[in-house]
Amino acid sequence: MRIFWSFARQAFQNTAIYRFDYWLQLVSVFLMMYSVHWIWTSLYSQHPAAFGVNVAQMVTYGILGMALEAIFNPGQGPQTYIATQLKSGGIDTDLAKPLDFHLHMLARNVGEILFRFGTLVLPSALIGGAFLGLQLPASPVAAGLFAVSLLLGYLALFALNFLLGMVAVITLDIRSISWAYSSLVRFFSGQMVPLWLFPGFLGALANVLPFRSIYAIPISIYIGKLNGSAALEALIFQSVWVVALFIVGRLAWSGVHTRLVVQGG
Amino acid sequence: MIHVDNLVKEYKRPVRKEGLFSGIRTLLSRDFAVKRAVDGISFHIEPGELVGYIGPNGAGKSTSIKMLTGILVPTSGRIEVNGLAPHKQRKEYTRQIGVVFGQKTQLWWDVPVIDSLRLLKDIYKVSDAEFKRNMELFSDLLDLHEFQHTPVRQLSLGQRMRADLAGALIHTPRILFLDEPTIGVDVVAKERLRNFIKEINRERKVTVLLTTHDMRDIEKLCTRMMIIDHGQMIYDGSVEQIREKYGRHRTLVVQFEREIPEFSAPNAECLKSVGGKLWFRFDRLATTPSELIAYISARYPIVDLAVEEPEIEDMVRTIYGGSEARGKEA
Amino acid sequence: MEELRIYMKLIRISMRSRLQYRADFITGIISVLVLNAVNLGLIGILVHRFSQLHGWTIWDLVFLYSMFVLSHSLYSLLFWHFNMMDTYIAQGTFDQFLIRPISPLIQFLGREIQYIGIGDILVGVAAFSLAYSNKGLHWQAWQWLFFTVAILSGTMIEMSIRWMIASTAFWLGRSLSLANIMNRFNLLVQQYPIDIFGTWFQVVVTVIPISFLNYYPSLVLLGKANDGTWLRFLPPMVAIVSISAATLVWRAGIRRYASSGS
Numbered sequence: 119m120r121i122f123w124s125f126a127r128q129a130f131q132n133t134a135i136y137r138f139d140y141w142l143q144l145v146s147v148f149l150m151m152y153s154v155h156w157i158w159t160s161l162y163s164q165h166p167a168a169f170g171v172n173v174a175q176m177v178t179y180g181i182l183g184m185a186l187e188a189i190f191n192p193g194q195g196p197q198t199y200i201a202t203q204l205k206s207g208g209i210d211t212d213l214a215k216p217l218d219f220h221l222h223m224l225a226r227n228v229g230e231i232l233f234r235f236g237t238l239v240l241p242s243a244l245i246g247g248a249f250l251g252l253q254l255p256a257s258p259v260a261a262g263l264f265a266v267s268l269l270l271g272y273l274a275l276f277a278l279n280f281l282l283g284m285v286a287v288i289t290l291d292i293r294s295i296s297w298a299y300s301s302l303v304r305f306f307s308g309q310m311v312p313l314w315l316f317p318g319f320l321g322a323l324a325n326v327l328p329f330r331s332i333y334a335i336p337i338s339i340y341i342g343k344l345n346g347s348a349a350l351e352a353l354i355f356q357s358v359w360v361v362a363l364f365i366v367g368r369l370a371w372s373g374v375h376t377r378l379v380v381q382g383g
Numbered sequence: 384m385i386h387v388d389n390l391v392k393e394y395k396r397p398v399r400k401e402g403l404f405s406g407i408r409t410l411l412s413r414d415f416a417v418k419r420a421v422d423g424i425s426f427h428i429e430p431g432e433l434v435g436y437i438g439p440n441g442a443g444k445s446t447s448i449k450m451l452t453g454i455l456v457p458t459s460g461r462i463e464v465n466g467l468a469p470h471k472q473r474k475e476y477t478r479q480i481g482v483v484f485g486q487k488t489q490l491w492w493d494v495p496v497i498d499s500l501r502l503l504k505d506i507y508k509v510s511d512a513e514f515k516r517n518m519e520l521f522s523d524l525l526d527l528h529e530f531q532h533t534p535v536r537q538l539s540l541g542q543r544m545r546a547d548l549a550g551a552l553i554h555t556p557r558i559l560f561l562d563e564p565t566i567g568v569d570v571v572a573k574e575r576l577r578n579f580i581k582e583i584n585r586e587r588k589v590t591v592l593l594t595t596h597d598m599r600d601i602e603k604l605c606t607r608m609m610i611i612d613h614g615q616m617i618y619d620g621s622v623e624q625i626r627e628k629y630g631r632h633r634t635l636v637v638q639f640e641r642e643i644p645e646f647s648a649p650n651a652e653c654l655k656s657v658g659g660k661l662w663f664r665f666d667r668l669a670t671t672p673s674e675l676i677a678y679i680s681a682r683y684p685i686v687d688l689a690v691e692e693p694e695i696e697d698m699v700r701t702i703y704g705g706s707e708a709r710g711k712e713a
Numbered sequence: 714m715e716e717l718r719i720y721m722k723l724i725r726i727s728m729r730s731r732l733q734y735r736a737d738f739i740t741g742i743i744s745v746l747v748l749n750a751v752n753l754g755l756i757g758i759l760v761h762r763f764s765q766l767h768g769w770t771i772w773d774l775v776f777l778y779s780m781f782v783l784s785h786s787l788y789s790l791l792f793w794h795f796n797m798m799d800t801y802i803a804q805g806t807f808d809q810f811l812i813r814p815i816s817p818l819i820q821f822l823g824r825e826i827q828y829i830g831i832g833d834i835l836v837g838v839a840a841f842s843l844a845y846s847n848k849g850l851h852w853q854a855w856q857w858l859f860f861t862v863a864i865l866s867g868t869m870i871e872m873s874i875r876w877m878i879a880s881t882a883f884w885l886g887r888s889l890s891l892a893n894i895m896n897r898f899n900l901l902v903q904q905y906p907i908d909i910f911g912t913w914f915q916v917v918v919t920v921i922p923i924s925f926l927n928y929y930p931s932l933v934l935l936g937k938a939n940d941g942t943w944l945r946f947l948p949p950m951v952a953i954v955s956i957s958a959a960t961l962v963w964r965a966g967i968r969r970y971a972s973s974g975s
Contacts, residue, residue, distance in 0.1 A: 142890035153901050153910055160909040168762045291737055298744035301751040311755050454811045456971045474814045482812045489809050493730035505722055506815050
């Protein structure tokens with residue numbers, strides 16, 4: 119797939135221009151991993167048995183939640199690109215390309231995500247492992263399932279972001295909507311606080327929404343909280359949502375395509 | 384009015400490496416190269432002059448304009464405009480100049496033009512009487528009244544440029560800097576902008592320095608033209624002079640009765656031949672059209688003929704070409 | 714003052730511009746409410762399993778949160794536009810502020826009033842009232858005075874930090890990542906008493922004085938400091954130092970811009 123490769127290269131070059139910016143991103147991730155480490159250690163020191171897993175697992179959960187942010191960021195993705203292109207009027211050159219729009223967005227995003235995985239997720243995981251108590255996956259099987267789940271989680275997030283991009287076509291500005299969107303996604307995907315700690319109704323709601331595909335399922339598999347048939351069920355849950363969201367995304371796109379108003383010019 | 388002596392501007396720019404792995408390398412280390420964008424330029428502009436400032440992309444035009452408007456500080460050299468050093472006495476200086484950047488508007492995007500102008504009135508402390516007088520002028524010459532209640536984002540490019548000109552002149556500046564004021568504007572709107580600039584220069588005695596890529600702007604507006612390339616001034620003189628210096632060549636176009644083979648005349652070479660029509664290029668100091676016509680008509684019967692003067696654009700291209708060659712040698 | 718008068722006029726124009734996007738206004742306010750609900754929800758979930766976090770009860774935490782949001786609300790209303798600085802520099806549109814006889818800072822800040830600050834004010838007042846009544850507080854005059862001074866100092870402190878971060882764009886071209894790090898610090902300091910983190914963290918948020926928005930004032934107002942007398946005078950002093958530092962960085966940045974052009 120040459121197209122993924124060329125977008126990845128583009129991402130490389132863009133990042134290379136702002137190299138200081140890159141180091142700051144690493145610092146930012148480290149800062150979050152550090153504080154999450156402290157929050158959980160502090161909570162466990164008061165109530166060691168209140169959270170359903172041991173402190174090492176919980177710290178691993180929290181740190182991974184931060185390290186994965188570089189690729190699981192609901193504030194950045196096809197929707198930001200679509201919104202920018204709509205404003206600048208560049209969207210019509212995108213539409214003129216002999217490339218399916220949906221696929222084009224995916225290719226562009228995958229390229230960037232691969233790059234971010236290599237330059238941000240891996241280094242921060244290494245730092246987390248070396249200094250902050252990030253543990254290895256619970257078992258080799260868990261590692262394998264984690265990889266699959268991570269991929270499915272990415273696809274789910276991409277599909278959700280793409281849908282937000284479709285909203286951008288209608289409202290032309292998604293700056294403020296995306297704040298609410300990001301914080302809801304972060305909340306219901308269990309990035310900061312695992313979903314099994316959510317009380318009654320909130321917990322039930324989080325379990326049926328697609329968002330837990332993003333952080334909660336892959337990380338729970340990683341730390342061994344989800345294993346055996348429960349892990350497989352979770353993968354099926356993710357797959358079903360991915361397929362459903364992609365279908366909805368295509369339907370939304372064909373609807374939106376026709377009423378696409380190009381600004382400026 | 385404008386005095387520029389030995390102006391130099393250097394930039395330090397990171398050298399970008401190509402390729403994937405070099406991309407990673409740039410994350411770790413970086414090389415810098417010093418670029419001389421403006422390399423020792425000097426000129427004087429008298430009050431009331433209308434000067435065209437041209438050069439290929441990246442020649443240093445924008446950098447010069449930015450130094451002249453006080454946005455950038457020169458690396459070395461001296462600028463004095465109306466007795467002020469643009470960068471050092473910025474606040475005072477900005478009251479005396481008007482600036483239009485053709486590429487980006489200086490007006491407020493989402494509000495009607497008139498609101499922007501009223502705001503500028505307050506910013507420059509323009510008196511009510513002066514504001515009224517200027518607005519009348521803009522209505523007369525720019526038809527500003529036609530679209531003054533429209534938000535800038537809904538204006539056509541030509542209208543937007545007119546609005547920007549009004550914005551730059553609302554405080555009756557003595558000097559006007561125009562950076563590509565006709566870029567992207569259609570032919571009719573361009574003509575109108577030119578007429579306005581000419582009018583402002585003639586009636587108000589506003590000194591104008593304008594950059595452009597459209598040589599017709601220069602031909603229609605300017606008496607004087609400065610050409611820079613590679614940061615250096617390669618021509619400064621009247622538009623007439625440039626015709627004399629670089630426009631020595633004329634082309635004689637001759638239509639013959641029938642198709643004839645290409646041939647050359649003394650002091651004139653044949654450029655091309657199409658269906659019995661031949662183009663002869665000659666140096667008007669080396670020979671005259673009548674000599675040439677006499678020579679040619681003695682050989683083949685002529686049906687029609689015309690002498691073409693070179694377009695100023697071609698001349699400028701010749702000049703750029705010369706400096707390009709020099710740049711490569713250096 | 715002349716510049717202030719112009720600033721007000723600029724703001725009026727910016728507000729008129731914003732009002733053309735009414736839908737955005739409403740979604741903006743709703744977004745802020747959602748955002749805060751989520752933040753408070755997370756704390757609630759963590760703390761509901763037991764009554765307190767490191768000696769802070771749920772209402773202590775809500776109080777801590779509300780102080781931050783109140784300071785932050787004024788900042789985001791008036792100074793949020795600092796976040797857009799690097800865009801101006803990257804696109805070269807910062808030039809427009811240098812060709813007018815008004816200070817570039819006034820022209821820049823006059824470009825936008827971030828109305829979502831209104832959402833923050835709503836959340837801040839609501840959270841503060843809840844905490845105040847649930848904790849059964851009965852403040853005297855000096856406490857109200859300190860509270861007001863602390864909120865305003867907090868606004869100035871956050872403004873100064875954001876101003877400095879924005880100014881780094883003069884050198885770095887982009888300040889987004891630095892601003893993002895700041896958002897991280899904000900979120901942590903806003904939600905948790907900084908004493909649950911390691912010493913390293915506490916030092917950082919005291920040197921970059923973001924914890925003066927809520928943590929230190931809360932120590933005074935909730936009676937958590939052993940001897941809080943000297944702490945009472947600290948917020949306005951920190952604010953003054955921050956503003957001075959930011960002014961210097963900004964001026965250096967403007968000089969740098971004038972010599973590099975980008």
